[in-house]
Amino acid sequence: MSQTDAPASPALSASRHWEWQYLDLMRQIRDHGSERVDRTGVGTKAVFGATIRCDLSGGQMPLLSTKRVYWKTATREFLWFLTGDTNIRNLCAQGVEIWTDWPLARYNRETGEALSLADFSARIVADADFAARWGDLGPVYGKQWVDWPVYDPAGDGLFRRRPAGINQVAQVIESLRHNPGSRRHIVEGWNVAELDGMALPPCHKTYQFHVADGRLSGALYQRSADLVLGVPFNLWGAALFIRLLALHCDLEPGELVWMGGDVHLYSNHADLVEAQLARSPSGSAHLDIVRRPDSMFDHQIGDFVVSDYAPQAHLAAPVAV
Structure with missing residues (x-):
């Protein structure tokens, strides 16, 4: 490893804008990623295994500044997940x-x-x-989060599906409130039995939450990470998940740890990548949640206010289906 590739010291890392982690990962994939033929046929460069850490204290949120991220769109999607609608x-x-x-x-x-x-x-x-x-879309994300199907024996080798499945999010809320030291605060989207029925198997698949010193942190494992289009939304969504759980469990926000499996850049995003890497992060977006309904499942888009967000010009890129 050359000196220029060496990891920054902890002190230096603490002083850097969090977004440099994202840009450094983008540069690493551009320069050293393996070229691969993917499901979409578009083609990618990819690395396997990456981490981004974001401090959520004081209302901070991982909202990219080197391009505009439509946080309201990402929030509407997250609230839709919580309904279980497909x-x-x-x-x-x-x-x-x-x-x-x-x-x-x-x-x-x-x-x-x-x-x-x-x-x-x-x-x-x-x-x-x-x-x-x-x-x-089939039984995607929210369906698994709040209505994971359960089947009971019905005799003669048959099984009957329960009218209501498992609400993993509600279970985690109860667990955080009553057993904060547990290592089982997990929401899982990867239901092997139902993958074939999904329009797209879950990319941001596993969430785990951790309480220490009255602060709630969360880790997201994302099996497939489109760094240009998907990850900016996924960072926001994971941070919002932590913020909402913290609010409804009377905890302070801690840290988001994002972990990517196959992290990739699509070949048709090359121009955007170059444009974004020419920019430097600036500012620090903050989120205020201005209303606390009785249930985490009753939030509306008007409950969320972002301040101090001044992103640089929008960069558009095509989605690979």
């Missing part, structure tokens, strides 16, 4: 289109039509029957 209709009605590409691709493929995203989304919102037929 249909994009509610998201589309809010102008959130981050999940629309997958059902649109299926619709165009199976019908032979070529609807635009805007037309497809509008029809999803306007037509409940159309949304039911074409807007469902």
Whole structure:
């Protein structure tokens, strides 16, 4: 390892803007990543195994400043996860289109039509029957988080599904409140039995939470990490998860530890990567949660206010479906 590649000292790391970790990882993949053929056919450069740590004390949030991240969109998606809904209709009605590409691709493929995203989304919102037929994503994220299916023996080798599954988030809240020292504060999205029914198997798959000295920290393991498009949203979502749990368990926010498995840059994001690496982080976004409803599941987008966020110009990139 050359001197320029050597890890920074703890003192230096503490003084650096957290976002340098993200940019350093981007540069590492660009310069040293392995070229791979991926599921989408677009092609990537990737490394295996990476970590980013973010301090959440004092309202700090990991919101990129070297490009604009639409935190309200990410927050609406997170609140949608907490409902357990698996249909994009509610998201589309809010102008959130981050999940629309997958059902649109299926619709165009199976019908032979070529609807635009805007037309497809509008029809999803306007037509409940159309949304039911074409807007469902299968048992993705939120379904596993708050309604993990459970089957009981029904005799003669048969099993009957319980009317309500396991609400992992509610269980973690109870565990944090009553057994904070547990090492089992986990929310898992990787339900092997249901992967084939999902439009996209969970990328941000495993969350674990940890209480020490009245502070709640959380770790996210992300099996597949699109560093340009996905990870900025996933960092925000994981930090928001910690902030909400801390609020409803009367704890202070601690640290987010993000861990990526296959961390990659798509080949069609090369221009964006160069533009972003030419920038330097600035400022420090803070989140205030201005209302505490009785339940973590009852938050609305108006409960969240971000301050001190002045991102540099937006950088657009195509999604690989």
